[in-house]
Amino acid sequence: MKKLMTAVLGSVALAAAPMAVSAETTHEIKLAYDADPVTLDIHEQLSGGMLQLSHMAFDPLIRWTQEFEFEPRLAESWERVDDRTMRFTLRDGVQFHSGNELTTEDVKFTFDRLKVSPDYKAIFRPFSELRVIDEHTFELVTDEPYPLVLNAATYIFPLDSEFYTGEDANGNDKAAVIKHGNSFASRNMSGTGPYQVVERQQGVKVVFERFDNYWDSESPGNVDRVVLTPIKENNTRVSALLSGGVDFIAPVPPTDLERIRRDSNTDLVTMSGTRIILFHLNQSRVEAFQDPRVRQAIAYAINQEGIAARIMKGFATPAAQMSPEGYQGHNPSLQPRYDVERAKELMAEAGYEDGFTVTMMSPNNRYVNDDKIAQAAAAMLARINIKVDLKTLPKAQYWPEYDARAADIMLIGWHADTEDSANFFEFLTMCPDADSGRGQYNAGNYCNEEIDALVEQANVETDLDKRTALLQEVEQRLYDDAAFVPLHWQDLAWAARKNVRIEPILNVMNFPYLGDLVVE
């Protein structure tokens, strides 16, 4: 059959070969993600995919390293002037793709645009203004003392103000952030980043070419051309890598980790991620959940390690809190507390030894194995006589149900946009308040004003050690109170052909710094 096939297909397959050979002179890599950028306007949507694009075509003021530290990019240096002001110095001689020179005016333009972007305005709400001092110096000013100025600065990717100012052919403002529709910024871009978009067919491919006048001449990156193809189907993405059709894929589905590890032509890189998966126990729907002993019993009944090992195939880090390691609030003393006997005792103490029936909802295509996790948890709860009526839904239908708090137990995954513990509490455990937006995703309706006060205190504490202590205390108290049921942090995985050195450019934020990518 091999011979027959070689005869039949050989001639066709050969046609693809010359492309691989020509990669000798100019390095080209083919990249397959599960989706391609929704738009070219990096302020239109705050999502992993858009940030990945931002790191290719733009540069942030500062960025995260693999060790969770800040690395200067377009901002050369920074210093705290007082507890509400941080002064930044901009790098000299940085050019935009259009040829314009980067100045503080561009940073101000970008900052003002972030303030009106529906997706980003929440992150920049604590900031009152960006004050221009001179062409290369500016200050970020906050209303209150604010500890996360640098975290927010990782989201400032300066836009070319001259390029985005004026009116387009239809007489619309070029700077407008338009969520859906054909805006100038969603079709054109000019940043300072290592790559320029030279061709784009939405849903088919995006072609990037290295920017000749890129400021970072010390970057080891040697890739001249990047072709990004969205391949949504997990199996196809993995096949494309194994067959040599693409050089670099992300994400790698847990079911294929072994297959890639075994393959001698590919490298696999995994990291413990920062996205927490958890259950909310709705106290306004179920009276029993108002009793901390019942919540604790549930926390004792769920076997996080078992789920991580069996359902996630080791592709997850069992969690007993929301903050992953490396975050300020991460409290190392908190460990998963699986103990069915203890759970039964607590149920008996609370007067529920005969149990009760609750409803549970989970998405089935949003997080890795989300529906299977929910099934497993339901089975675990059955052991302490809590009967679970589970319903799983596709994500598009799940979130409206979530917003309506349509079930007693609901699953959610959360990644802190600020890479900071307080973000978890603000969205997931603080008392729900429509005016301030606190507790927007708190489907447990858990409310403890003392804990909330600690979080608010941490939000204005610029002393790092004090802040760490505050946030760790919050984690401890939420744990003691079993405010929610944490499951695990979802791991991340990338895979590439052996000659593509991806390890140094990856990080837990999942923004591969492709500008620094080396291909041998």
Add this chain to the structure above:
Amino acid sequence: MLAFLVQRISQAILVMFVISVISFTIQDGLGDPLQELVGMSVSDEERDALREEMGLNDPMVTQYLRFAGNALQGDLGVSYFYGEPTMDVILRHLPATLELVIAASLMIIFLSVPIGVYAAIRPKAWLSKFFMGVSTVGISIPVFLTAIVLIQLFSIGVQVTVFPADTGWGQWLNEFFSTDGGMPSYGRGDDLAHLFGTWESNFFSQTGWAHILLPAVSLASIMLPLFIRLIRAEMMEVLQSDYIRFAQAKGIAPARINFLHALKNTMLPVITVGGVQIGIMVAYTILTETVFQWPGVGLMFLEAITRSDIPLIVAYLMVVGLIFVITNTLVDLIYGLVNPTVKLTGKKA
């Protein structure tokens, strides 16, 4: 003829209307399109403002009337995700799907007719039995499985080592069952020829053919066995009929009987089924295109569903409905050519 066309056009309009109403009423079950447009941490106020701006807060009837009014003027709305008119999006994706269907159809026509006829003329030959056996297997394997197996065999490659490698025959068998891979496993490739408008073609370069081969084979795999069996059964029935026996008795050359007299009558039902099946094949491309990341309307439609991109879903369904109406009309016209006794307007002959 004119009456026939008028009748068909009015049918088409009715079909379009029904499709648009149905797809509009199911949109509530498809979820919230906003989820794909905004990040998780966007506040409820922002969401509401956006919803208002997009007209999603209006009652369903108002939304439908607005849509229908625009549709009558040829405007099928703007896709939420792509941010451009839905017809532009569909026209950009349609050529990829049509090429896939054309390639698969050619494969089916050129294989099923000779095989079907052969199996009918020589039903007892081992080759006929082999084809029938394979077609039973082919018909019962789902498209996506065929596709995954094809990718494994011809893109990634398989190394078989079950036979003892130190013996000559084992070595030979291992070699025989192993494959090299190397065929492209996704997409349309880079070497597309631009024909006109949005039509980029795979048919004019070697890489283009390499990219379309596996998807076309897997798409054809489901229909090919069906057609072989259909042609065989029809042909066998025709060969039993009196006029064939009479021709045989007259001593007309078997080739002339088989291919001129018998085949022509065999093809009548085949054309009817074929027309319907081409429409169904457009639908089947959803699976094939997903597995091969083939950037056609099937893949586009599936993604539109996961994103609740309602304008695009509605427009796609209407276009597919239109394709069905057109293919059926063409089938009826061809039918008339093959069998002159058939009258188009449905009056008794």
